[in-house]
Amino acid sequence: MESKKKTILPLSPVPLYTQIKEILRTRILDGTYKAHEQMPSESELTRSFDVSRITVRQALGHLQKEGLIFKIHGKGTYVSQPKAFQNLGKLQGFGEAMASMGYETFSQVVSFKVIPADKIVAKKLQLTENDMVSEIRRVRYLNRAPISLDVSYLPRTIGERLIKEDLAHRDIFLILENDYGYSLGQAELQIEAMLADESLGRLIQLEEGAPVLRIERLTFTTENQPLDFEYLYYRGDAFQYRLRVERGRI
Amino acid sequence: MESKKKTILPLSPVPLYTQIKEILRTRILDGTYKAHEQMPSESELTRSFDVSRITVRQALGHLQKEGLIFKIHGKGTYVSQPKAFQNLGKLQGFGEAMASMGYETFSQVVSFKVIPADKIVAKKLQLTENDMVSEIRRVRYLNRAPISLDVSYLPRTIGERLIKEDLAHRDIFLILENDYGYSLGQAELQIEAMLADESLGRLIQLEEGAPVLRIERLTFTTENQPLDFEYLYYRGDAFQYRLRVERGRI
DNA sequence: TATTACATCTTGTCATAACAAGTAAGCATA
DNA sequence: TATGCTTACTTGTTATGACAAGATGTAATA
Structure with missing residues (x-):
């Protein structure tokens, strides 16, 4: 007893x-x-x-x-019946998600610019049009093969700080959380299918007209301040975006 | 006081x-x-x-x-800052989701078959290969324009019951819950991009080679029994799949 | 035999109470 | 002035207790 x-x-x-x-x-x-x-x-x-x-x-x-x-x-x-991916459906960075499945990943920064926000970016980040924002373009590699192009928009100062970090091996999410002390809450995703154009195809080694998964992701802090707005272009053949959703009580 | x-x-x-x-x-x-x-x-x-x-x-x-x-x-x-779609990220049927946004939808059943389960379907529904399952193919319309092809696999008896229902105007999810008493819990989604072939293009009025969003969805009861396995083929240009995810505590 | 009622499990809801811990403002001290 | 302490707020954690309500088997009853 x-x-x-x-x-x-x-x-x-x-x-x-x-x-x-x-x-x-x-x-x-x-x-x-x-x-x-x-x-x-x-x-x-x-x-x-x-x-x-x-x-x-x-x-x-x-x-x-x-x-x-x-x-x-x-x-x-x-x-419960155990699931192949128990903890998905939560907000993860690409590297985070892949690392947890045992894949080797790294990113290549292809450009960094400080530019005036266009209408869409300004609205998403709750800024005024033409406020300056940082744009970071990265190509993601999985097992040395290019798999996606990520275009991230962040408030100018955060981006300027981020660009000095080791973005090749570290997720932006993890840097924002662990180094900068932001507490990430929810994200909004929009997913659609499109065809690769010439410049996208060149970056992720696809022919023009190949199918591409286009994800818009707006990430909020736990205080619901928008922090990071991204376009993710995934090769349609190489990656499957997996997640879990729950049925809400009616 | x-x-x-x-x-x-x-x-x-x-x-x-x-x-x-x-x-x-x-x-x-x-x-x-x-x-x-x-x-x-x-x-x-x-x-x-x-x-x-x-x-x-x-x-x-x-x-x-x-x-x-x-x-x-x-x-x-x-x-919190109010969001455009407050309650997404939860498991919803297509009609349910669209109706809540004020769109007019209906479905057309294009085929119903009772067939032996192939390897994939059997594994997903936790059956043995060649167990008989019901296959329901529906074309979904949004404001009278075709928007997706849904191919649903269910245990044979449930499918045979469902096919007698008003599938043109009612979601399978809602019938399973309200009429049959199943309690739906989580679902697993896999999303990828592909190109429409000739037969798919004919059904949802796309040209061959147009981009299509392909979603695999396996829905479980709250007791974690797999109940419904679906392939959803969405027109890439006409629909955006929206959801919300939360960052898990580390 | 079939049905009802009861006892006894389970989880769900709610009350009262206390202390811990984070935040912030004001006050006292060096 | 600047620092640290006190105090009064907040949410977070935990205990004890009680009854409701769903599930299930058993015993009493028709």
Whole structure:
């Protein structure tokens, strides 16, 4: 009855529910709790971790939001079928996403300009037309083959700072977060199909008229300030954009 | 001190936090609380709604998840900058999504077959190869112009039931949920760009070689059973697939 | 036998309470 | 003046307790 299962540290700076969440996540991933099996009930977890039910429910709630478990009212909590890409659907930079799948990537900066914002860019970044913005064009390589052209628009000063960084090997997202202290929240994407023109084809080694995936991405801070507006042109044959969406409650 | 602000019904079947959430959502949308303004603090809301702080936090938590508000530890809760498409990124059927934007849509069933599952379909729906599945091909129209070809694979019996429904005007998603009682959870999407071939071009009135957005969508129930596997071929020029993603905590 | 009622699991909702921790402004001190 | 402390706000975390409501098996009843 008194056997504490793991090292829960009530005085740790990391909240109890986070610690419990991580322990449960580990147990799910290592097979202690298997797919479609019932997890211990909330009251069992309350006893075994020696915390309150609120704390257990907070941990389970986060795991549910991440898709690792699901609950059925009156029955119990169950482990979800594992998915090939468990954590997609979240906002990731290209390098981040590829690195997590074990691919080797790097980028080549093909141009950097400080230019007046056109109508579209100004609107997206909530600036006035002709305000100066930084435009960074990069070609992304996956396993040494060119795969996309990224055109990023950022507020002038941020871009001028970014261009001095190691953009060949580091994601803009990670630099903005880790080095500059921005907290990235949501992004809006628009996706469409188009044909490569001559200049795009030259950059990512496609023939004119080859299919291209064109993604518009506007990234916001957690305070909902637009920070980064990008056009991503992906080779249609070489890449598949994967994500997960949830059905909203009606 | 005793002025109850709105009609909160403690005995209603709809939870208090949901009622409060809807009231706050209304106030945000009608401008009572404006973008980037601070909302009333949790303790103020606790007093004005005469509920506990847990209930207020539950309501605010949901609004935060929906992106309407954001919180700053130690400072307060703020209204987010409103977005053009507030609730996207959730799983919606085509008609559902278009109807919510005020477009007129209908579908035309071009074929219905019961066929043995090929390798890919069997794997996606977690069946054995050559198990019989239903294949439904539909052309979607937006404002009377063809915009996409949807090829849906479902377990045989579900498809045979669906084909008797009014698929011209009702989404498969909504029928599965409202009429058949399935609870839809997450979906996996893969998106790529390709060129229309002759038969696809004929169906959605494109010339051979025109750019097409090809989406693979596998939809799961909340119990993570795969239910519906679809290929969606969108005209690249006529439609933009919009969504919102969140940055996951690291 | 078939149905109903009950007991007992489960998760869902809500109240009250306390303390931690981040923010910011004002005040006292060096 | 500049620095640091106090205080009063905010949201974040956690405990304890209670009842509602859905699911399910068992026992009592028709």
